[in-house]
Amino acid sequence: xxxxxxxxxxxxxxxxxxxxxxxxxxxxxxxxxxxxxxxxxxxxxxxxxxxxxxxxxxxxxxxxxxxxxxxxxxxxxxxxxxxxxxxxxxxxxxxxxxxxxxxxxxxxxxxxxxxxxxxxxxxxxxxxxxxxxxxxxxxxxxxxxxxxxxxxxxxxxxxxxxxxxxxxxxxxxxxxxxxxxxxxxxxxxxxxxxxxxxxx
Numbered sequence: 326x327x328x329x330x331x332x333x334x335x336x337x338x339x340x341x342x343x344x345x346x347x348x349x350x351x352x353x354x355x356x357x358x359x360x361x362x363x364x365x366x367x368x369x370x371x372x373x374x375x376x377x378x379x380x381x382x383x384x385x386x387x388x389x390x391x392x393x394x395x396x397x398x399x400x401x402x403x404x405x406x407x408x409x410x411x412x413x414x415x416x417x418x419x420x421x422x423x424x425x426x427x428x429x430x431x432x433x434x435x436x437x438x439x440x441x442x443x444x445x446x447x448x449x450x451x452x453x454x455x456x457x458x459x460x461x462x463x464x465x466x467x468x469x470x471x472x473x474x475x476x477x478x479x480x481x482x483x484x485x486x487x488x489x490x491x492x493x494x495x496x497x498x499x500x501x502x503x504x505x506x507x508x509x510x511x512x513x514x515x516x517x518x519x520x521x522x523x524x525x
Contacts (some may be wrong), residue, residue, distance in 0.1 A: 326465070326475060326491070327465060327467070327490050327494050328489050329451070329485070329487065329490050330447065330465065330491035331416075331486040331488075332418060332477065332479075332483065332484070332485050333484040334480070334482075335480070335482045335483065336412070336416070336482060337412075337455065337482040337484065338482065339482070339508075340424055341408065341482075342481060343462055344408065345409070346406055346508065346509075348395070348408070349406075351403075351502055352406075352428075353375055353428070355400070355403050356376065356381075356395045357397065357454075358375050359373065359374065359375065360373050360374075361374060361384040361385065362383060362384065362385055362386065363384065363520065364386055364388045364389065369485065370384070370437075371434065371436055371437075372429045372430060372431050373432075374427060375395070375402075375411075376395075376402045376426060376427055376428060376466050377403050377426040377428065378405045378423065378426050379425070380392065380400045380425045381393070381425060382485070382520075384435060391522050396466075407424060409423075409517065410423070411457070412519075416453065417450075417519075418486075418488065419449075419451060419521065420452055420525075421450070421525045422468070423450075423453070423520055424520070424522045425500075425519070425520045425521075425522050426518065426519050426520075427516075427518040428517055429515070429517075430515055431459075431482035431498065431514040431515075431516065432513045433512065435498075435513075436497070436498050436499060436500055437497045437498040438497050439470070439495040439496065440495060440496070441494065441495055441496075442487075442518075444452075445520055445522050445523075446465040446500075446522060447521050447522070449519065450520070450521035451488030452492065452519070453520075454484065454485040454516060454517065455516070455517040455518075455519075456483045456484075456514065456516055457481055457482070457485075458479055458481055458515050459501050459502055459503060459506045460478050460479065460480045460481070460501070460514075461478070461498050461499075461500045461502075461512060462478055462498065462500050462502065463476065463477045463479050463496065463497075463498060463499075464498070464499050465494055466479075466494060467495065468493050472484040478502075480505065480506070481505075481506040501514045503512065510524075
């Protein structure tokens with residue numbers, strides 16, 4: 326695996342996962358899931374998403390960007406739950422809190438193509454990912470598109486930190502493996518991606 330990529334299998338126990346899920350339900354009621362589109366083609370993503378924190382990541386015809394409000398409601402994003410902030414402080418190795426938490430919901434058939442997280446100002450801050458629900462097949466390559474890639478299965482409660490060289494590596498989700506978790510009543514996977522956007 327790429328230098329700086331760290332995985333913490335089962336970092337969140339079942340009770341912590343359930344509590345986090347309850348927090349997310351309230352947040353999604355205030356900031357509903359929406360379907361982003363690709364800037365150039367207008368093609369919709371296969372995942373639905375929303376955000377938590379001072380800034381939220383969006384994608385539409387105007388491009389990829391962070392903004393302080395929900396693109397449909399115009400309201401500020403809900404706050405990042407304290408449990409996620411504590412997790413960031415414990416494992417990120419970065420001295421400032423995240424400003425954004427992207428919430429991606431993968432239903433049956435949803436995936437995420439290889440991409441780099443490069444819309445942020447501060448690449449010295451890692452990207453922290455939390456998996457909830459069904460297991461996902463995560464793929465990561467190098468800092469340039471193409472070349473060798475590796476896969477890693479991410480189960481419910483797993484935490485992944487992309488720092489160092491891995492911070493700007495291409496990565497994505499090949500597929501979600503159905504019926505591998507009972508956390509979500511109707512199945513599927515939620516991925517929480519914590520990011521620092523601006524330089525402190």
